[in-house]
Each structure stands twice: as C-alpha cells, then as structure tokens.
Amino acid sequence: MTRHCPALLVSAPASGQGKTSVTAALARAHARLGRRVRVFKTGPDFLDPMILARASRAPVYQLDAWMGGETDVRARLYDAAGEADLILVEGVMGLFDGAPSSADLAARFGLPVLTVIDGSAMAQTFGAIAHGLATYREDVTVQGVLANRVDSDYHAQLLRESLPPELAWHGTLPRDSVPAKPGGSAIARDNATRPLSLPERHLGLVTADELDDLEARLDALADAIAERSTLTLPDAVPFEPVEPMARTVSLAGVRIAVARDAAFAFIYPANLDVLREAGAKLVFFSPLAGDALPRCDAVWLPGGYPELHLETLSARADLREALHSHVDAGRPLLAECGGLLYALDSLADSEGNTAPMAGLLRGQAAMQPRMAALGMQGVALPEGELRGHSFHYAHAHIDAEPLALATNPNGGPTTEAVYRRKRMTASFMHFYFPSNPDAAARLFLP
CATH class of the missing domain: 3.40.50.300 (P-loop containing nucleotide triphosphate hydrolases)
Incomplete structure (x- = not known):
C-alpha cells in the first residue's frame, strides 16, 4: 500500500x-x-x-x-x-x-x-x-x-x-x-x-x-x-513498498564485541541492524575508557579518530594481548579504516608523534596534511561482494599481500586493499553491510 x-x-x-x-x-x-x-x-x-x-x-x-x-x-x-x-x-x-x-x-x-x-x-x-x-x-x-x-x-x-x-x-x-x-x-x-x-x-x-x-x-x-x-x-x-532482501546467513548465538568511543565512532546504524537481524548479540566496549575486551566470538574495530588518542591507545597492553589471542585463535575480527590504523604496529599523528598500536598486522601509518583517498568502493571477497567507501588522510605501509583490491564504480583513483590474516579482515574501506547482508554476516561467522 x-x-x-x-x-x-x-x-x-x-x-x-x-x-x-x-x-x-x-x-x-x-x-x-x-x-x-x-x-x-x-x-x-x-x-x-x-x-x-x-x-x-x-x-x-x-x-x-x-x-x-x-x-x-x-x-x-x-x-x-x-x-x-x-x-x-x-x-x-x-x-x-x-x-x-x-x-x-x-x-x-x-x-x-x-x-x-x-x-x-x-x-x-x-x-x-x-x-x-x-x-x-x-x-x-x-x-x-x-x-x-x-x-x-x-x-x-x-x-x-x-x-x-x-x-x-x-x-x-x-x-x-x-x-x-x-x-x-x-x-x-x-x-x-x-x-x-x-x-x-x-x-x-x-x-x-x-x-x-x-x-x-x-x-x-x-x-x-x-x-x-x-x-x-x-x-x-x-x-511505494518493496520486497525485503532475502537473508540466509544466521549469526544466532554469536557475540560480537564492537569498539565504540571517540577513537572508534564511525558506525552506520544500518550495519548494526544487519548484524542484529542476523541474530548476533552486540556487546560494546570502549578502548579509551579502559574497558577489557568482552567475552565474544568476533570483534569489530570500526573507523574513527585513533590518531587523536595515541597515548591512551598505546597504553592498552592488556587489550593488545587480548586481541592477539583472539586473532591467533582463528576468531573473526574486522578492522575498518581507523580500526585498521589501530591494528598496525604504529601510527603517527599529523604532528609526527608516533606510538605503538595493536600490532595485529605488520605495518606503519602516518597522518598526512592532504586527503589520501576518497570515493565509493566495491570489493569481491570470499564471503561475497560488499560495497562501501573510503575517506582518510592516513598513508600506510603494510607488509602483507592484499586478499583483494576494491574498485571505484566511477573510475576514480582510490583503490583500497583488503588484508586477511587468519580470520582477521582489515582495510581502509568502510563496508556498508546492507549492500550484501549475508556477506557481511559471514565476516563475523565463527
């Protein structure tokens, strides 16, 4: 109607x-x-x-x-x-x-x-x-x-x-x-x-x-x-009404720990809806507030401003250890843009101040005075094709072969790499989960 x-x-x-x-x-x-x-x-x-x-x-x-x-x-x-x-x-x-x-x-x-x-x-x-x-x-x-x-x-x-x-x-x-x-x-x-x-x-x-x-x-x-x-x-x-997209992947019983604070603030409400509608239990924690990694089956480190909180993040040795144990055990982790920056060995802010980060992926990044990447992105992953975008001022040197390279639908120059270590997926790309709810759910599936 x-x-x-x-x-x-x-x-x-x-x-x-x-x-x-x-x-x-x-x-x-x-x-x-x-x-x-x-x-x-x-x-x-x-x-x-x-x-x-x-x-x-x-x-x-x-x-x-x-x-x-x-x-x-x-x-x-x-x-x-x-x-x-x-x-x-x-x-x-x-x-x-x-x-x-x-x-x-x-x-x-x-x-x-x-x-x-x-x-x-x-x-x-x-x-x-x-x-x-x-x-x-x-x-x-x-x-x-x-x-x-x-x-x-x-x-x-x-x-x-x-x-x-x-x-x-x-x-x-x-x-x-x-x-x-x-x-x-x-x-x-x-x-x-x-x-x-x-x-x-x-x-x-x-x-x-x-x-x-x-x-x-x-x-x-x-x-x-x-x-x-x-x-x-x-x-x-x-x-006008439309028929909803069919979804087949269930996350029933899966606990996903989601970092959410000033350093990890870039979360689409629609992405949270996709995970909840698949049956996942979302547990939020704040790395800046000193929260421990919650008991979970998967972790999501969204984008944000980690470069503004270097000292606090670098002091979280307990969180680094917990995340390493999580990834080493073969459990899923998604790190997007700011989450990717935190997952690297080190990050430098715009003033040149450098601090160690989580070290989940070999590499270093530094903030640049000019925009490094901007544009829509689409990428084919083993889990399925996902769409999203890129927007960042950071330049990274990552010592790993990409799992896949995203492309810009308008032919723009931004081409973000997606990295995979065991079940950890990391990229500058921000994924928009409603573009393929089943593929998004598979990223977190134990």
Missing part, C-alpha cells in the same frame, strides 16, 4: 553552503512543534548523521542508490513514511555533483528539493543561481530556496526579491551570534549569542559527543529558523 508523507531533500550549489546546519535547524524546529521528523543523509557520511540524530531525536540512516541499492533506499523511505510527519534528506556536495548525485536521488524517488544558498557575499545573483539549479534538469523539482548566512532584514529582502516567482522562499539563517528579534521567546533571547556554526576537523564535522554545547547550538539554530521561516509542511510525497 502506498504511503504519503511530506518530504524535502535539502541540497545546495556546493559543499560548505550550510546544508547540515539548515537540516538540523529544520529537524529541531519541527520536532519542537510536536512533529515526528525522520532525517536521512545522502551518501557515505558518519559525522553529519550524528548531528542530525541529535537534532531530530531519532536515528539517521544513509540513502545511497549505489552503496545500498535502490531497494534499500526505497524500503527506508517507505518505513519512514509510515511513522513520520516530515521526512528530511540531507544531500551530499552540490545538487548535481557525483554519480549518483543528490539530484539523481531526488528524481528517482520523487523528492522535492529545498536549495540552501550561502548569500553572504551576494545580492541579486542569488536569484540567478537559484534559477539555474531549478532549471538544469527537467526531472528534478526544486521546490524552494533558503538563504544562509544573511546579514540583515534588508539583505534578506534583496535575496528574496531576486527569486523567480515559481520558487518558494523558505526564509533565512543568519550569520553566527546575531541578536534575537524583539518580542522573541525567552529561549530565543537566551540563545541569541550562541554560535550557529558546527565545528569541523580534517574528516568533516566534529563528532556530536565532543560538543558539550551541541544542544544549545541546535536550539539556537531552531530558534533562528523559526523566527525567519513559516515552518509549513511541504506537499506529501508517495512512497
């Missing part, structure tokens, strides 16, 4: 326009009105969804027609339409960038687009950019425009008057720490001097758990957009 739900895909002409801030502001503002908001993120991204999950007070999943496949995307939208009053999808890069692009997603699933444009250094040209985005492809519906980083009411007026009449005006977000408008709520006045931007580091936004004032920032964003937008719901979009 078809389900209908108001929906918007929030996109922009380019990265850095403020898509995440606007999506977070809309999510928090609508949630405060008592609306059930479900937010998704286009493409591979760990950091934006952490912020958006806090803003919407609900888990944020990926929508990617290549990494997950069309069936996965359609199923997630259909499920959300059954429980939400509003669906928001944050795009990736610029509206038409990449393959598949945010525009491809909007066209394929009938999602109207809200375009966020940084208006800080323009006036009437704002309208020309909006017009170009709205008319570039006939199969993409740009429903309206929101101006970000606006200086004043007069500036907002110039931007609004530049728009063609067929594009709806969704209001503005100001620059950081602007005074609240007279007559606003007490909450708005309290938040008037709160920063509206979200801090970044080399891989993108700072993780949500690192921002002690994140709730205040989100409330400030919601206050700012509530004062400058009507917050009316967009038109409802029809979403």
